[in-house]
Amino acid sequence: MSDKLSPNRVADDVFEIRVDSSRQAQWIARTLRKAELAEDVVAGLETVCVKFAPASAQQVSDWLQGIDFAVDETLPDTPIITLDIHYGGEKGPDFEWVCEALNLSAEAFIEMHTGQTHTVEMMGFTPGFAYVSGLPEDVKIPRLSDPRLRVAAGSVGVSGAFTGIYALAGPGGWPLIGRLSKPLTGPISGAPIFFQSGQRLKFKAA
Numbered sequence: 001m002s003d004k005l006s007p008n009r010v011a012d013d014v015f016e017i018r019v020d021s022s023r024q025a026q027w028i029a030r031t032l033r034k035a036e037l038a039e040d041v042v043a044g045l046e047t048v049c050v051k052f053a054p055a056s057a058q059q060v061s062d063w064l065q066g067i068d069f070a071v072d073e074t075l076p077d078t079p080i081i082t083l084d085i086h087y088g089g090e091k092g093p094d095f096e097w098v099c100e101a102l103n104l105s106a107e108a109f110i111e112m113h114t115g116q117t118h119t120v121e122m123m124g125f126t127p128g129f130a131y132v133s134g135l136p137e138d139v140k141i142p143r144l145s146d147p148r149l150r151v152a153a154g155s156v157g158v159s160g161a162f163t164g165i166y167a168l169a170g171p172g173g174w175p176l177i178g179r180l181s182k183p184l185t186g187p188i189s190g191a192p193i194f195f196q197s198g199q200r201l202k203f204k205a206a
Contacts, residue, residue, distance in 0.1 A: 006018075006061065007050070007060045007061055007064065010049070013039075013051055013052055014049060014050070014051050014052075015049070015050050015052065015060050016047050016048070016049050016050075017047060017048045017049075017050065017064075018046060018047055019046060019047065019048060020046075021046075022043070022044070022045045022046070022121045022122065022133070022197075025043040025044055025045070025046070025047065025048045025122075025197070026043050026197045026198045028043070028048050029041045029042070029043035029048050029197065030198075032048075032050060037052075037063055038050045038051060038052055039051045039052060042122075042123070043122055043197045044122045044124075045121055045122055045131070078198055078199050078200050079200070080117065080200045080201065080202050081199060081200070081201050081202070082201075082202045082203075082204055083165075083180055083201060083202070083203055083204065084180065084181040084182065084203075084204050084205075084206040085113075085156055085177075085178040085179065085180060085181065085203050085204070085205060085206055086178050086179050086180075086181055086206045087106070087109075087110055087113075087177060087178040087205055087206075088106065088177070088178065091152075091155070091176075091178055091179035092156070092176050092177045092178035092179065093176055094144075094157075094175035094176045094177060095109075095176070095177045095178065097175065098141055098158060098175050098177055101141060102139060102141070109177075110205050112135075112136070113135070113163070113177075113203055114202070114203045114204055114205055116134040116135065116202075116203075117134060117200055117201075117202060118132045118133060118134030118135075118163060118200065118201040118202070118203070119132065119133050119134060119198065119199070119200055119201070120132050120195045120196065120197055120198065120199040120200075120201065121133050121162075121197060122197050123194065123195065123196075123197065126166070126168065126170045126171075126172075127167070127168055127194070128166075128167025128168050128184070128194040128195075129164060129165065129166055129167060129168075130164065130165040130167070130194075130195045131162050131164060132162060132163040132164065132165060132201060133161070133162060133163075134163065134201075135158070135161045135162065135163060136161065137161055138161075139158070139160075139161045140160060140161065141158045141159055141160065141175055142159070143159050143173040143174060143175070144173045144174070144175060147171060147172060147173030148171060148172055148173070149171050150169060150170065150171060151166050151169065151170060151171065151172035151174075151176065152166070152169055152179060153166060153167065153168050153169045153183060153184070154166065154167075154179050154180035154182075154183055154184060155172070155176050155178075155179050155180075156176065156177055156178045156179060156180065156203075157172065157174030157175055157176045157177060158174065158175055158177055159173075159174045159175065163203075165180070165184075165195070167184045167194055167195075181206040
């Protein structure tokens, strides 16, 4: 990682920092949160967006230089969370198409998908939506040409080499391969539980 972090203003109180990897982005975001310097921090695949109280780019740059980001390679592994998925059928209407596109049987795809340890790289494009890496690099699935107006909460899709998890119901254009067997909600409050960047996941066929 570069010795100096150069913030680029993208709004009055929001700055973007470009990084070399999602792991570095997660480390920087974690370090900034611990320093309690920023009002909000969002880690992406190649950037970190930081919300500060209105300040000049030079002020933000000076603040960043006062924080030690040098130990990004020691980002601790998080506990692995296992999620049960119902593959195919009504809950995964694009499952057969995805298998055909990859020239895999249903059993082979499930074995590939459940045989990896996956990592939540970032959150977006709707509240709680998780971009999850871990599929082989040669898996390249395009998004749907005609996105759905409503995707059920807990749906699991694939696009490119990523798995996407819809925490909440809403529109979506990812090919759907299945759905989580349990909702992402707290057992008492019933409120949605969202993932965090850096969390590790394992999928299990329900």
